[in-house]
Amino acid sequence: MASRRPVSPRKTPSQARSRELVDVLLKATARVLLREGYEGCTTNRVAEVAGVSIGSLYQYFPNKESLVVRVMERHQEKLRAVMAAHLEALHGATLAAAVKVLVQALLEALRVEPKLHRVFREQVPRIGALKALHDQNAAYEPLVTAWLEAHQDQVKVVDRAAATWVLIGAVDGVVARVLVDRPTWLEEARLGLELERLIVSYLTA
Amino acid sequence: MASRRPVSPRKTPSQARSRELVDVLLKATARVLLREGYEGCTTNRVAEVAGVSIGSLYQYFPNKESLVVRVMERHQEKLRAVMAAHLEALHGATLAAAVKVLVQALLEALRVEPKLHRVFREQVPRIGALKALHDQNAAYEPLVTAWLEAHQDQVKVVDRAAATWVLIGAVDGVVARVLVDRPTWLEEARLGLELERLIVSYLTA
DNA sequence: GTCGAACGTGAGCAAATACTCGCGTCGAAG
DNA sequence: CTTCGACGCGAGTATTTGCTCACGTTCGAC
Structure with missing residues (x-):
């Protein structure tokens, strides 16, 4: 080489x-x-x-890496666009409604190109310039924290920082598992309902 | 080559x-x-x-792959051993107690060699013989399903199969996130508590 | 039409890397 | 002590792969 x-x-x-x-x-x-x-x-x-x-x-x-970086960036822009189209409905929504909107937005985004998304997750190494792209959803941290704060009256959370990471990690993990082991579930309503329950019950228990 | x-x-x-x-x-x-x-x-x-x-x-x-496979197998055996040592306490435990035991077992296992564990997760590609090793925790599926069935009186779950994947995915995801972004949390009690709440509230809400 | 810049080409280089093979050494059984 | 197979060695090979460069082509401004 x-x-x-x-x-x-x-x-x-x-x-x-x-x-x-x-x-x-x-x-x-x-x-x-x-x-x-x-x-x-x-x-x-x-x-x-x-x-x-x-x-x-x-x-x-x-170099080779820059090729893959550009492909991932393009894909993530698509995801952001799909999600952004849903987020209008968040204004003034109750906690349960907001969670429903967020989950549906996420699932619709994942339906864009699930196969490619899976390749990114499974095979593209978390190295160099690619690492930052993988950690993209970690970038949602301040947003989630702020969102938790905005709904603090409806939410029972001791440690907001910890709750943020637990939420992001849990949702991300479920998505990853489904993408790899049960990709057809992306099309079914059940997954969304379970995700909503996971989030809402964790936040309000 | x-x-x-x-x-x-x-x-x-x-x-x-x-x-x-x-x-x-x-x-x-x-x-x-x-x-x-x-x-x-x-x-x-x-x-x-x-x-x-x-x-x-x-x-x-x-070949090169077989080297890494053996290292991962060795590591996973260690994890299993640590976890197994805790699972005695499961007999006849209530749901909340059982979850506590499971979470503590998991966290102690992760404390064995977190750095190495992270490298496996972040860098080792899910390809060929290595793929099966990554999907190891998917192998817990029947156990989790059976466990849910055994506690069906204390658990409010509509779709047991879906709940199993959500649980495995969520816990796995939180662990992954913590390992990468907040490794020091492995030593703190807070993480365990949050994980317990995540699981118990999801199952009993 | 002309001319310079942007564009497009592909043979081929240099480094890296997985892997082999022939040979020397050590251990233990008899 | 002898012997034979297991062990250990590392220079060397075959192949891959990221990447360059010298040259031909197209575009668009004037």
Whole structure:
């Protein structure tokens, strides 16, 4: 292998054809990730699947990691968009209603590309620039804490910081398990109901 | 790299010195995993750290994956042993008491080698023979379901199968989050209390 | 039409890495 | 003491893979 981690800056696509090329490359990366896994996702293979020269790939992406980072970022932006569309309904909602909204928003977001989401979780290592992307949902910490504070009259919580991590961890864990072991449950109402019960009962018991 | 996935069977250590060699290799693997991560855990590096010839390594381990598999198996055996030591106290316990026992058993097990545990979770890919080891806690499914059935008089659960996955996922998720973002909490009582509340309130709400 | 810049190409390099093989050493059974 | 198999060694091989570079092509401004 050549020198590890080339830092050399790459071109930014300016003309239409090169912007399309970048798009084709990212789609190919996702495709390869799905079919061959992270280890099989080599730069040469991505270029081949994209029907693009390996040299062109390296004009816009400095290394393999940056490819996967961009694909994950794109995916997470989609998730955020789907969730954001639901969060309007939060204003002035009771605790139970708010939880329902949040859970439904989360589940609908996960239905966007569950297979790809699973590959990210199972195979993409939590290393370097990729690590930050995995910890994305840890970024919700202040939001959850604030939300708990806003509903403090309806919530029985001793330690708000601890409750925040427990909530995030628990929901994230259930989602991960379902994604891997019972993916079809994403389409069923039961999962949402159980998640709501998990959250509400923990907060109000 | 040589031919992928050599299936050739390896020697089983019979004399004392070779059994020690295998032990040294496994300890070195754990050490390298901790310090250099999974990607940096090459067979050559493991042999070097172990102070052992690369050839000797390949006499007892057919490939890199088998090394990591053995290290994870060893670790999981330790966890099981720690947990098993606590599970005597389960007989005839009430639901709340049983949950307390289970949570404490789990937390004590996690305190064995949390750093290593974290590396397994964060970096070891869920691929091939390693995948099964990651899904270890999914193996608790029938036990949890049976346990729910045994306490059905104290538990308000609609769908026992769904509840099982929610429980396993939630606990696993909280543990993962704590291990990564708040490792010091493993030593504090608060975490156990919150976990108990999460489980008990979900089951009895 | 012309010219310079952006774009696209793919053969091929350099480093890394999983793994083998031939040879020397040690241990223990007789 | 001899012998034989288990043990241990590490230089070396086959292959992969991330990445570069010299060259040809297309685009768009003038």
